[in-house]
Amino acid sequence: MVAKDRSDASHVVEIVEFPSYEEAVRNSKLPETDRIFREMTALCDGTPTFTDLDVVRDARLNTDSARRFFEAVAHDDDLSAMAGLVEEHYHDHDPANEQDLIGLDHFRREMDVWRDGFDFAFRIEDQIAEDDRVCTRWSWEGVHRADFLGIPATGEKATMTGTTVFRFGANGKIVEGWWQYDRLGLLARLGALEPTEF
Structure with a gap:
């Protein structure tokens, strides 16, 4: 899911959901994940930040x-x-x-x-x-x-x-x-x- 901040169009948030925390950790260690990270970083004006979220209400x-x-x-x-x-x-x-x-x-x-x-x-x-x-x-x-x-x-x-x-x-x-x-x-x-x- 990709969302854009209504008050700041340059602030874009991408949420990637995994079936479990363990699956997310495994995914972060894959070579293709590092490649995607580098490609996304190249699109940003500054350094992107990463937040490890738990879903609490949906x-x-x-x-x-x-x-x-x-x-x-x-x-x-x-x-x-x-x-x-x-x-x-x-x-x-x-x-x-x-x-x-x-x-x-x-x-x-x-x-x-x-x-x-x-x-x-x-x-x-x-x-x-x-x-x-x-x-x-x-x-x-x-x-x-x-x-x-x-x-x-x-x-x-x-x-x-x-x-x-x-x-x-x-x-x-x-x-x-x-x-x-x-x-x-x-x-x-x-x-x-x-x-x-x-």
């Missing part, structure tokens, strides 16, 4: 964090793990709620409504990451074991599909989320909606 890490979020919501005994994944001032957009939820504590309470009502699990179908966003297409399956939104436990197995887009902050935590899922279909399967005749 789209793949955000994707892993999004996956861990769905695992934690369904399987952790409590939601304390959310503090490591979700920012305190998290902003949640869910069309099923009249108002957006602001703050990790409010979001935890919302998740507890689902966790109290169902034994459930998410299955990740697809994930796409770009810049600070991760879009996850998921399937959900749960058993209705207790009251959920005023609907007494049915013991029924229910499924639904949905998509969630998370925005990540500079510290790698989720700061905003947008949810789309088949909540009406879920309520119908629980017998909370009258069937519609056409």
Whole structure:
């Protein structure tokens, strides 16, 4: 990857990624690497500088964090793990709620409504990451074991599909989320909606 400094067009940075640190060290000792170094140096006005970098945040890490979020919501005994994944001032957009939820504590309470009502699990179908966003297409399956939104436990197995887009902050935590899922279909399967005749 080659990048140019927006404020100084003469400052060009080239990033070369290797599968491992050991591979990078092996590459630096090759004769052709020395030849390329000399050719690049000849193109520079001054002496080029080299920096040995470790990747600390990229789209793949955000994707892993999004996956861990769905695992934690369904399987952790409590939601304390959310503090490591979700920012305190998290902003949640869910069309099923009249108002957006602001703050990790409010979001935890919302998740507890689902966790109290169902034994459930998410299955990740697809994930796409770009810049600070991760879009996850998921399937959900749960058993209705207790009251959920005023609907007494049915013991029924229910499924639904949905998509969630998370925005990540500079510290790698989720700061905003947008949810789309088949909540009406879920309520119908629980017998909370009258069937519609056409």
